[in-house]
């Protein structure tokens with residue numbers, strides 16, 4: 001049965017892949033599901049990993065783009081039948097994971113028998129389900145996974161200095177502080193999220209729009225910083 005690594009490109013799955021190879025565990029396929037909303041640094045990282053391990057990463061793309069599902073896809077069932085676009089995903093509406101990751105992977109792997117390796121660290125062991133989780137088996141924590149990656153020369157061009165978790169830059173499940181950093185340090189990506197926000201039929205965490213957040217929290221902070229010149 002072939003061994004397939006699901007690589008999100010973050011610290012945990014990267015450390016898992018490198019550790020597996022280091023321990024001589026065969027890796028037959030490495031799969032990365034591209035949501036189209038990854039940080040640009042993530043693509044550089046994937047290239048770097050490929051060079052380091054001398055293997056090609058299989059990149060899977062969904063049938064249509066994140067923007068299409070967010071804005072245009074006409075729903076065919078449920079309370080929002082006939083409405084265009086799924087809008088911001090939420091805890092109970094994670095259409096993005098299903099459509100942009102799970103379905104492309106299922107389609108790709110088909111009926112082929114495989115062992116699926118997922119990079120979940122030991123401190124997140126409650127998330128393990130039915131696949132293989134070497135970091136949990138080896139008791140490797142998130143901090144250890146990151147430090148292992150750094151030691152092997154992978155630094156995502158500083159992304160982990162800005163964010164605790166690195167996933168889609170517009171993930172609506174991120175913390176307010178992550179949005180704050182995105183706005184300050186990655187204005188192009190923030191603007192992309194704001195563009196979508198204007199057209200979302202849902203709010204972030206069902207509470208506020210990104211525009212609300214900017215108006216109520218960040219703009220006020222900026223004003224204070226300007227007035228008192230504090231960083």
Ligand code: SF4
Nearest residue numbers: 096097167168171172
């Ligand atoms: S990181 Fe967030 S936006 Fe991206 S697929 Fe996962 S839940 Fe969706």
